[in-house]
Amino acid sequence: MRFSVTTWNINSVRLRIELVAKLLKSARPDVLCLQETKCPDDAFPLKRLKQLGYEHIAINGQKGYHGVAIASKLPFDSSDVRTFCGKVDSRHISVAFGEKAGLGAPLVLHNFYVPAGGDIPDPVANPKFEHKLSFLDEMRDCDPLHPRNGERHILVGDLNVAPFEHDVWSHKQLLNVVSHTPIECEKLLAVRNSGDWIDIARQRISESEKVYTWWSYRAADWTVGNRGRRLDHIWASQALGDKIADFKILRDARSWERPSDHVPVTATFDL
């Protein structure tokens, strides 16, 4: 049985619902995980997604900022929301697929939107950076993110960290830029190692090859110099390690009309 998951920081789901439709009509993933929906739950475009065949939807939104959602063709048994750092920010939602989904054994899917962390890479001078580091520490210590004994877990999202040298266009020039500072990279890797996760992109693509999922809006032409970063991630627990069938970054989406600055990332499993 094929099972595919797409993650996409949409940067306003209401503004870009037709881009979401375009993606869902062409890629047809089984599940779509969105971040930065910027949409209160009572204004979420449920109808349009249901029309597109994604009838099972879990949302965790708030007004103006953040917000995450999971839209699925397959029914899930339950959904859950976690908070981090004692804030009410909508930065996490998870769903559990059980018998109803027809995927065999249970499968848990976590969708995260990690804080961007502001501009100054100093936790003393910049509370937003401190928040980001604390958020990563809490993820590391979060028991539900530690799959064990052959449990099938997938973790996706905009993790706002590009951990490896070739996850950014210039390792040297970005060493002191939030998203690629050594302390963040270490902390993200600590999250990954706390749960024995596989970073699917780097399982599939050599560590020496440049891989990006985000290109800044602050460039007249985002293609000039290809100054991207790999901020969006899909991780799988060890139990899924030999089931990974495909991995795709839809770079084209950065050229769509009024695009998000992030592009969709999809992993396909042969369960």
Next chain:
DNA sequence: ATGGTCGGCAACCGA
């Protein structure tokens, strides 16, 4: 070396 652009929501904040 610096500033560059978005979206939400109604003056800036967050990214």
